[in-house]
Amino acid sequence: MPxxxxxxxxxxxxxxxxxxxxxxxxxxxxDRERLRYAAYCFGYFVAAIFALGWLMYLGHG
Amino acid sequence: MAEVKxxxxxxxxxxxxxLGWFLPGGxxxxxxxxxxxxxVAACVALMFLLGLMxxxxxxxxxxxxxxxxxxxxxxxxxxxxxxxxxxxxxAFGYDQPDMAGHVHDYGTKFLVAAGLLNILAMVDAYxxxxxxxx
Numbered sequence: 001m002p003x004x005x006x007x008x009x010x011x012x013x014x015x016x017x018x019x020x021x022x023x024x025x026x027x028x029x030x031d032r033e034r035l036r037y038a039a040y041c042f043g044y045f046v047a048a049i050f051a052l053g054w055l056m057y058l059g060h061g
Numbered sequence: 062m063a064e065v066k067x068x069x070x071x072x073x074x075x076x077x078x079x080l081g082w083f084l085p086g087g088x089x090x091x092x093x094x095x096x097x098x099x100x101v102a103a104c105v106a107l108m109f110l111l112g113l114m115x116x117x118x119x120x121x122x123x124x125x126x127x128x129x130x131x132x133x134x135x136x137x138x139x140x141x142x143x144x145x146x147x148x149x150x151x152a153f154g155y156d157q158p159d160m161a162g163h164v165h166d167y168g169t170k171f172l173v174a175a176g177l178l179n180i181l182a183m184v185d186a187y188x189x190x191x192x193x194x195x
Contacts (some may be wrong), residue, residue, distance in 0.1 A: 001114060001115060001155065002114060003114060003115075003116060004111065004114040004115050004164070005164055006115065006164060006167065008163060008167075008173050009169075011115070011163075011164070011167040012110060014165075015170070015171065015174065017110075018107060018108045018178070019178065020175075021100060021104050021176065022101060022105075022178045022181055022182065023181070024102055025185070026101075026181045026182060026184070026185035027099050027102060029194070029195060034166045044124075060165075
């Protein structure tokens, strides 16, 4: 099995993408709502990644 | 995504949930929701494979103080919920030892998250089978 080396950012983005898709699929009733909710979750994941990244960067001084 | 939808009639949910556990997305296929089943299967399988390729560790059942019990038993249950992916990975020896490094840590979390996503899919399949959802 090939070994994968990802940065924090790449791994977080992949996690956010796959999780958002499943959350969209299982929580909403129409395809349009699913797509919107998946995009909404992904957007919030990415915003949280940047916010926490900056928080840790500033916290380190 | 055009799918043939059955009328919302309650049916026996146990085989649906059991198949959903064993084969991620299988419950949806049994309920004739192949599009949703395929997307769930792809996401869970991809998450699990990424975890393996990042050399993530699988949790062993371990008890002790509260934190140890919650982390190790919870992690083991999360891994187990990936169904056949977990069983095959264990059978073929892809169970990695726990190693230091951020990539391995992400891998471990990806393996657990694959199982947690499958739990969400199983709950969705249960709701469809019991007629609470289309």
